[in-house]
């Protein structure tokens with residue numbers, strides 16, 4: 001019988017050290033998680049605590065701005081996934097009420113004369129900064145330092161993941177060069193105590209689109225991972241300073257479904273405000289995703305045709321927008337859960 005366990009908390013520090021036995025143990029632990037549900041937490045990474053605390057302050061400062069000021073940088077005003085998303089803008093789980101969360105999206109600072117912007121490449125353009133905020137320059141620089149630290153951590157995590165598949169530690173180097181990624185600030189107000197448990201969600205059940213997601217939670221719980229062997233929702237207990245790591249749909253496809261992109265959701269029943277900061281790592285938009293080595297048994301075919309990161313992640317966005325359009329046209333919600341990335345279904 002399978003015993004359902006919440007994602008384990010792994011010590012990542014051997015990655016930075018010389019103890020080969022400890023490294024091998026970390027790689028084995030990560031492989032086990034990737035095969036099971038693609039979720040684990042890491043401590044012992046090298047993101048400075050001051051930077052984590054600094055960015056959490058930025059998150060709280062942003063969301064405490066007057067609503068009208070937040071709406072000056074509304075995400076609907078651009079097509080490259082930057083800016084503010086109002087409460088109730090998404091429905092990620094069909095049949096539930098609009099998600100009880102507001103968001104703020106940040107990406108690489110790509111000027112309007114950059115070829116990526118001109119050619120409308122995946123999520124590429126300038127950030128939408130809340131210019132009316134006090135000390136906005138400090139806000140921008142903390143956000144971007146944190147964004148860059150997340151890129152570095154994603155590269156380190158991928159070095160470990162490469163080794164879980166017996167690949168060269170540098171296997172993902174081209175994939176991580178000039179990679180596109182999105183940092184999302186999230187605020188979940190407490191759910192009203194009388195809200196209907198069946199339909200009220202902070203974020204409805206979904207999977208992420210990209211390769212890996214690195215999530216920092218504050219101390220308020222609410223994130224849950226679905227355990228299919230027991231049909232249960234397992235709590236991902238907040239651990240101060242830790243990152244929740246999970247694989248996205250593109251990684252599952254890349255591994256021929258050997259590794260898992262798992263369904264998760266947030267319900268904030270804590271009675272407190274909840275803040276979290278996911279970082280969605282897509283990768284180099286031109287990189288070709290084709291079945292990774294060591295993911296298939298002899299003679300087993302590749303399940304998916306090769307496609308670029310941009311084709312796969314961009315395609316997921318398009319599909320979710322299509323679903324949002326369909327939802328708007330119907331009064332009877334469908335029953336399937338959908339897959340989400342940073343933008344998912346904008347209703």
Ligand SMILES: O=C(O)CCC(=O)C(=O)O
Pocket residue numbers: 184186203208215217223264265266276277278340341
């Ligand atoms: O806020 C969280 O803990 C999870 C957020 C999440 O799953 C997402 O943004 O895709």
Ligand SMILES: [Fe+2]
Pocket residue numbers: 206207208264
């Ligand atoms: Fe997610």
